[in-house]
Amino acid sequence: MNAEPRDGAQTLLKCLEAGGIEVMFGYSGGAALPIFDALETAGTKIKFVLARHEQGATHMADGYARATGKPACVLVTSGPGAGNTITGIMTAHMDSVPMVIISGQQVTWMLGKDAFQEADIFGITMPIVKHSYLVKDAADIPRVTKEAIYLATSGRPGPVLIDMPKNISQGPCDAPLDAEIDLPGYNPEKAYEIDSKDVEAVAAALAKSERPLILAGHGAMLAHAGPELKELAETARIPVCNTLLGKGIFDETHELALGMLGMHGTAYANKAVCEADLIFNIGSRFDDRIIGQPDKFGKNATIIHVDIDPSEMGKMIQPDLKIVGDAKVVLAELNKHIKALPTESWLATLDGYKKRFPLSYKIQGGLKMQHVLDVWDRLTESNSIVATDVGQHQMWSAQFNKSKAPWNWISSGGAGTMGFGFPAAIGAQLGRPDDVVIAVVGDGGFQMTLCELATAVLQKLPLKILVLNNHFLGMVRQWQELFFDNRTSGVDLEGNPDFVKLAEAYGAKGFQIKRPADIEKVLTRALEYTDGPCLINCEVVKEDNVFPMIPAGAALEDMITEKPKHRMEKPTGST
Amino acid sequence: MKNTIETSDRPVTITIPEPEYPLHTLSVLVNNKPGVLARIAQVFSRRGYNIESLVVSPAAEMDFSRMTIGARGEESGLDQIKAQCNKLIDVISCYDHTDDAVVSKELALVKISVGASSRGEALQIAEHFGCKTLDLAPESLVFMVTGDSGKLDAMVGMMQKFGIVELVRTGKVVMTRGNGLT
Numbered sequence: 001m002n003a004e005p006r007d008g009a010q011t012l013l014k015c016l017e018a019g020g021i022e023v024m025f026g027y028s029g030g031a032a033l034p035i036f037d038a039l040e041t042a043g044t045k046i047k048f049v050l051a052r053h054e055q056g057a058t059h060m061a062d063g064y065a066r067a068t069g070k071p072a073c074v075l076v077t078s079g080p081g082a083g084n085t086i087t088g089i090m091t092a093h094m095d096s097v098p099m100v101i102i103s104g105q106q107v108t109w110m111l112g113k114d115a116f117q118e119a120d121i122f123g124i125t126m127p128i129v130k131h132s133y134l135v136k137d138a139a140d141i142p143r144v145t146k147e148a149i150y151l152a153t154s155g156r157p158g159p160v161l162i163d164m165p166k167n168i169s170q171g172p173c174d175a176p177l178d179a180e181i182d183l184p185g186y187n188p189e190k191a192y193e194i195d196s197k198d199v200e201a202v203a204a205a206l207a208k209s210e211r212p213l214i215l216a217g218h219g220a221m222l223a224h225a226g227p228e229l230k231e232l233a234e235t236a237r238i239p240v241c242n243t244l245l246g247k248g249i250f251d252e253t254h255e256l257a258l259g260m261l262g263m264h265g266t267a268y269a270n271k272a273v274c275e276a277d278l279i280f281n282i283g284s285r286f287d288d289r290i291i292g293q294p295d296k297f298g299k300n301a302t303i304i305h306v307d308i309d310p311s312e313m314g315k316m317i318q319p320d321l322k323i324v325g326d327a328k329v330v331l332a333e334l335n336k337h338i339k340a341l342p343t344e345s346w347l348a349t350l351d352g353y354k355k356r357f358p359l360s361y362k363i364q365g366g367l368k369m370q371h372v373l374d375v376w377d378r379l380t381e382s383n384s385i386v387a388t389d390v391g392q393h394q395m396w397s398a399q400f401n402k403s404k405a406p407w408n409w410i411s412s413g414g415a416g417t418m419g420f421g422f423p424a425a426i427g428a429q430l431g432r433p434d435d436v437v438i439a440v441v442g443d444g445g446f447q448m449t450l451c452e453l454a455t456a457v458l459q460k461l462p463l464k465i466l467v468l469n470n471h472f473l474g475m476v477r478q479w480q481e482l483f484f485d486n487r488t489s490g491v492d493l494e495g496n497p498d499f500v501k502l503a504e505a506y507g508a509k510g511f512q513i514k515r516p517a518d519i520e521k522v523l524t525r526a527l528e529y530t531d532g533p534c535l536i537n538c539e540v541v542k543e544d545n546v547f548p549m550i551p552a553g554a555a556l557e558d559m560i561t562e563k564p565k566h567r568m569e570k571p572t573g574s575t
Numbered sequence: 576m577k578n579t580i581e582t583s584d585r586p587v588t589i590t591i592p593e594p595e596y597p598l599h600t601l602s603v604l605v606n607n608k609p610g611v612l613a614r615i616a617q618v619f620s621r622r623g624y625n626i627e628s629l630v631v632s633p634a635a636e637m638d639f640s641r642m643t644i645g646a647r648g649e650e651s652g653l654d655q656i657k658a659q660c661n662k663l664i665d666v667i668s669c670y671d672h673t674d675d676a677v678v679s680k681e682l683a684l685v686k687i688s689v690g691a692s693s694r695g696e697a698l699q700i701a702e703h704f705g706c707k708t709l710d711l712a713p714e715s716l717v718f719m720v721t722g723d724s725g726k727l728d729a730m731v732g733m734m735q736k737f738g739i740v741e742l743v744r745t746g747k748v749v750m751t752r753g754n755g756l757t
Contacts, residue, residue, distance in 0.1 A: 311658035
């Protein structure tokens, strides 16, 4: 019955493959040698992509998962290799992204003895993983691998780390490949058992509402609840706003869509939150970036919260009604009880706000990030996959790149990780090779992970890298201008390289946009170029500010739509 | 208010700060695996809860451990702590027994400094509390006392006059009465 003898590493790869892992991003090293060898000997179909830095590998796996809904694997060595994954694991954890991280480790008898490249990565990552394993017996590999994939993808998804000592991966493993999951404390199936009384209570509250508002978050996306959400909104005539990570779960070009709410959300979405008599949160965790001042958020509204994670209930906002469960199941049940609501005057009010406070920018006065992003949105008919970095360009991209479909918007929300966008775009393009993928990055964040240009070129990915280059850390500079008397400290990126030449040095195509008149022409050429990655350097105006803006910790009604004449107090809430 | 105990023989001072928040007792059933205690401790420390007592022991079923955690902190944070503990993959259940009908017991070892002249009085007090004398030496006594935490506090208070040299308390363990689940 026993087939060919296997070692632990070969067993690991066979189990990962059986669990549905198709792609692995990583970087080699001593303690991971047996696993890298098994990539050659185990006869696996898993595609391995060599990154140029472990952080890049984690963001690639992250972008792959956010574009496909499928988990990817990260493979790194011990010590510094594992240490370099921290930012990527944290980013995935904050945004509930499924990921399985395999780290090589010192041999078991050297653990705790400060051996070469030994780091207690199991301990270091404890607060930023959904779960983690240190494998000390090769017989556990099939069970641990199956559990890790199951944990990463079920319930509220998240990263799971498997620390694999070298003697375990190198040693023999004759355990059967299929093992039973043994997780007595983990019951994600409960999320699919909804109490119909709870749903009826929500339906009754909706029926009484005159100014209802749906707030759609990432949880709705992860539950694939798009069709049910659309049915609810259209049947009951309820307007929908979305979080940054909820972009695309409800078509932002739909007549009932208000777009993104929050700190840099649309004015009409934030006004809707202020004036709604009912806020129906589906799969958002009431992040501080969308609620502003917690005790003022929705103070005159009935708050309904649907979330798969019980610990989100009342964490930030105490709901009047709550349902712990999968958004798709809850909405499917709810839709049985829903009729059209008399929301015509409410919708008319919001339409008025849309006309009075549209997202806007001035075409005159130099090249604007907003203008470039707006043209891209038009040329691609809002159908490209947009992976952003973090900062001003991210917020403008969220405003001007409309998301029509789920899984097309990839952005680090909770963690706000600079350096995320470009490698995430690589992962997205690998997962969806036939779609147009653009990495929208600033000159700051791009320089944190630009070594992955080599990865993108080697993989011949036709992705576009849009560098919105203002030679500044623009978002921090904006805060310094508004709240710190314009003392620009530590934000001037003097010494930026020539990004076009840099791209060419890596073997990628480089484009340049310096004037508004060039935007459409150059972006069209970039779209036509599919022989590999291309970089478009945009020399945008140095100083520009993202509006609307709700200063951190302020109430949503304190939103500003332009730079105030008077000096502003430093924000006291959040960061 | 500070309750300071000065001892005569050895300069040991036991300071019991006046608690700012009421004590909560959580009973947590967990997988008996390495790292579980660290995961739970992180939940408490991140949210500013001070773990006052902690008892870990094997549970009735093999593979599981029972943790009884006494902790103080803001009332509003406790629901979040319970939810975060329950969210841990290694946690099977987490109950707050603060207001439940439970039997609650704690054990303390108390070493006092006492010579022949006041030994009789010390033994009399010990007998009143149902203590067991574990060690009797020319200049010291070690008592074991069990009961609810209030009784232990009272016993420790009465022994202060002799000079408490060392004090070790287990922290309380609880179990629900009747058919309730701990």
